[in-house]
Amino acid sequence: MDATRNGLSGRVAIVTGAGMGMGAATARLFAARGAKVVVSDINTAAAEETAAAIRAEGGAAHVVTCDVAEEDQVAALVAATVAEFGRLDCAVNNAAITPDVLPIADADMAVWDKVIRVDLRSVMLCMKYEIRQFLAQASPGAIVNVGSVSSFRPQPHNAAYVAAKHGVIGLTKTGSLEYAGQNIRVNAVLPGAIDTPMLRHALVQNNFTEEEFAPALSLFNRFGKPEEVAEASAWLCSDASSYVTGHSLAVEGGYLTR
Numbered sequence: 416m417d418a419t420r421n422g423l424s425g426r427v428a429i430v431t432g433a434g435m436g437m438g439a440a441t442a443r444l445f446a447a448r449g450a451k452v453v454v455s456d457i458n459t460a461a462a463e464e465t466a467a468a469i470r471a472e473g474g475a476a477h478v479v480t481c482d483v484a485e486e487d488q489v490a491a492l493v494a495a496t497v498a499e500f501g502r503l504d505c506a507v508n509n510a511a512i513t514p515d516v517l518p519i520a521d522a523d524m525a526v527w528d529k530v531i532r533v534d535l536r537s538v539m540l541c542m543k544y545e546i547r548q549f550l551a552q553a554s555p556g557a558i559v560n561v562g563s564v565s566s567f568r569p570q571p572h573n574a575a576y577v578a579a580k581h582g583v584i585g586l587t588k589t590g591s592l593e594y595a596g597q598n599i600r601v602n603a604v605l606p607g608a609i610d611t612p613m614l615r616h617a618l619v620q621n622n623f624t625e626e627e628f629a630p631a632l633s634l635f636n637r638f639g640k641p642e643e644v645a646e647a648s649a650w651l652c653s654d655a656s657s658y659v660t661g662h663s664l665a666v667e668g669g670y671l672t673r
């Protein structure tokens with residue numbers, strides 16, 4: 416039995432959208448497990464806060480500002496990772512937005528385009544440059560794409576987000592098929608209702624409290640914690656999950672079971 420297989424010691428990891436919410440918790444957990452973490456976000460100040468927390472906890476962090484919807488910025492993110500830490504071993508493609516709240520007949524196509532760019536195109540771009548780096552190193556690699564329960568179960572008035580998150584599963588499966596031969600694993604984590612700034616914003620928008628909302632979204636009658644999702648990504652990036660690829664791991668308090 417090798418007790419170190421679920422660690423990330425010496426691994427170099429990118430986490431996108433790591434300035435707050437699940438991305439921040441993931442970056443901190445990866446660092447606590449021994450990874451050198453590139454803390455990336457479009458919001459530099461927020462990313463700096465996460466990096467400062469990691470360093471205060473004794474970990475290694477490097478901030479790279481990146482809009483994941485922009486190809487040149489994603490290419491630069493991977494290049495900056497290699498410049499700082501010498502290589503790339505794993506990545507959590509987590510950044511996303513949720514602005515659309517209209518039914519399909521009233522959809523604003525500018526909003527549609529923006530959500531598809533940030534929530535779907537970004538995952539394709541991140542995979543493209545991360546996989547290129549794994550191939551250049553001729554080393555194994557692990558990618559976790561962050562989907563959602565909306566990857567399987569649609570919600571009304573959220574067409575762009577639902578379509579993008581369904582697409583994340585397709586990209587994950589395609590990546591796993593194309594690169595298994597090079598020992599590159601591509602999996603997805605599907606959060607349910609997790610207590611982050613994104614969820615708090617949705618509560619305010621819909622005029623709901625946690626007490627009213629959580630029972631419909633979880634068998635545990637509570638929101639999940641960002642750290643509970645981070646655990647799944649850490650396992651999928653570690654050697655403990657060496658026989659797992661193309662999988663979607665829901666961390667949703669049982670929401671999808673009923």
Ligand SMILES: NC(=O)c1ccc[n+]([C@@H]2O[C@H](COP(=O)([O-])OP(=O)(O)OC[C@H]3O[C@@H](n4cnc5c(N)ncnc54)[C@H](O)[C@@H]3O)[C@@H](O)[C@H]2O)c1
Pocket residue numbers: 431432433434435436437438455456457458461481482483484509510511512533561562563564605606607608609610611612613614
């Ligand atoms: N919170 C939930 O309940 C929930 C449920 C299901 C899925 N998710 C998914 O989990 C992931 C993380 O969500 P969260 O709740 O932590 O979100 P959040 O809004 O709390 O944090 C998202 C982070 O992404 C960053 N970001 C936004 N646009 C970006 C861009 N273009 N480039 C780079 N960074 C950008 C933001 O600055 C922010 O730091 C997302 O993929 C989201 O869709 C969240």
